[in-house]
């Protein structure tokens with residue numbers, strides 16, 4: 001396993017181009033199965049989760065290849081409708097294959113993804129939504145098998161789950177009935193999935209709002225020949241926010257290209273309260289750090305357009321050196337303060353109680369050997385290392401590789417001192 005070695009205290013400066021979004025790429029890769037064809041996905045991030053999804057698609061009969069930052073998926077040969085337990089365990093997002101395989105074959109088998117370090121990750125909303133669409137679902141231990149075609153109708157989600165919304169959109173394509181999904185998640189990545197599906201010739205409307213309409217298409221894709229598509233993956237708002245916070249945490253200044261400010265609005269707001277100056281351009285942001293950070297007050301994670309849970313660990317890190325008291329309340333996942341213990345080791349003053357973390361700003365962090373326990377918590381520890389005085393070693397960085405392409409390289413481009421090495 002590799003580690004990051006970081007010399008902290010250097011202000012990050014320069015320019016960074018934000019890559020394509022992990023949370024768009026994964027459902028869109030699954031969606032390439034919905035319609036046979038050669039699908040060119042531009043700006044697809046080269047991250048571990050994408051590589052696992054690529055293996056799953058290959059196991060189903062698809063062919064994949066990379067042409068620079070374009071992933072080409074040829075889904076014409078998909079002839080298998082079960083994802084193996086071994087591949088399924090590699091990544092939670094493989095659950096999307098339920099919806100896309102149903103759309104293509106009218107049958108799908110997956111293994112229930114287990115819980116993870118940030119809490120239990122049930123799929124009950126996916127399953128009950130599929131049943132409401134008239135799909136037969138059989139759960140046997142960890143195995144979930146679905147059969148049939150959507151009869152359409154209205155499905156009201158009990159909570160705006162991102163994954164359930166995406167899965168149901170794809171499953172709803174499988175029949176002739178039309179479907180309305182209510183109380184669905186409104187994340188921009190769902191609108192991106194809609195954009196891809198529309199490119200494939202399907203009719204999906206309303207993504208990005210809380211109500212989505214899907215026209216059943218089974219008869220359509222049986223008759224139509226394979227469709228070849230080209231699609232640009234949405235920019236990664238979480239990657240952008242992570243780098244922005246790295247710049248602010250180190251007292252630097254940088255220009256970010258390929259990021260629209262609306263997508264990170266709720267992250268920029270507290271950063272401005274903390275004293276950062278942020279200039280917004282069409283698809284660029286310029287970030288200038290204040291001399292000293294002050295507390296943003298209270299931050300509560302919420303479904304989009306609220307403050308994103310995927311940016312909470314990085315924000316918590318930044319608040320460890322912000323003057324005053326900060327309260328962060330995590331409302332989406334049950335245990336998303338996994339990096340607290342490591343930050344405390346580095347000198348942070350954090351108390352957690354249930355969903356809340358209370359952070360009292362200290363003057364500085366000091367470098368230590370710390371361990372990443374999950375993706376965003378791991379990235380947050382890298383930020384802590386960049387902000388700290390002295391040397392930090394972040395171990396177990398396989399978690400970070402799941403969601404950040406060449407994280408160390410990106411930070412070096414901004415002048416940070418970080419190296420990837422094999423752990424002793």
Ligand code: UD1
Nearest residue numbers: 023093120121122123124125126161162163164310332333
């Ligand atoms: C997606 C994102 C993830 C982000 C999360 C919340 C992808 C690939 N991942 O994850 O990065 O952190 O949205 O913005 O897009 N839940 C249930 N039952 C279900 C489904 C979800 O109880 O059937 C709960 C989850 O445990 C969690 C909450 O609902 O507490 C939100 O989960 P959800 O929106 O589904 O997140 P994911 O799609 O897994």
